[in-house]
Amino acid sequence: MQKYGHTDARPILERASARETAARVAVGTVAKALVKQALGIEIVSHVVELGSVAAKPGLQPRPEDAERVDADPLRCLDPEASARMVAEVDAAKRDADTLGGVVEVLAYGVPPGLGSHVQWDRKLDARLATALMSIQAIKGVEIGDAWLQARSRGSVAHDEIIPTASGVKRVTDRAGGLEGGITTGEPLRVKAAMKPISSLNRALSTVDVSTGEPATAINQRSDVCAVPAAAVVAEAMVALVLAEAATEKFGGDSVAEIRRNLAGYLDHLVIR
16 A cells, blocks of 8 residues: 555555456466367366365366366365365354465476476476466465475486387376476476465454554455365466467467477477
């Protein structure tokens, strides 16, 4: 408020509202369709944690699971965890409180070579982190198994590479499909942590900006949890970043031209 010379928080609240993300989801839907049609990339999101409840570790939806995820009230692939999440939301509502959580976005069929190691702002993981951190209430981003890697020794943290009939492959995907700011061809995995909604149905301590004296915040109607919605927004943002990176690498004047450019690039990789 002081930064912009306001005496009322309402203009800040309205501009910072997550309603703004509706436009991002609309544009992200177009980006999602583009990368699927032109490159065969399919993107799906789900909720892995809500409040104190976590889905089974390693449970990751495939593109064919998208309808199942959409049908779940909390976009959770684990039905047992989803039921506990619903109970957690109901309990928070009774207590006039709010909940945060963690969402995961997966992209399948991502070709190797999107992004760059050359400049810090061209690294694809940096661009994904920026896009996800720009979503309201997102406070942290994880690429692959970053936190597990941080607690592990290098000999077990990194993905070993082996030759196969279809080319080199990673034995694991702890890196989340990104190494050195560039996609590896493995599934892309990113997570985003969302804090609980800050507008509550119970008053928290604050300060009266006109007097500087202690006060309580207004008792405002609020959603209990926006984590499932955040998963949809995160999916859209990942689609936008991938669409931008893909058109930088394989861009053309039509979907057919992008496909030809991709095919030529992949043939070049095989030849080399």
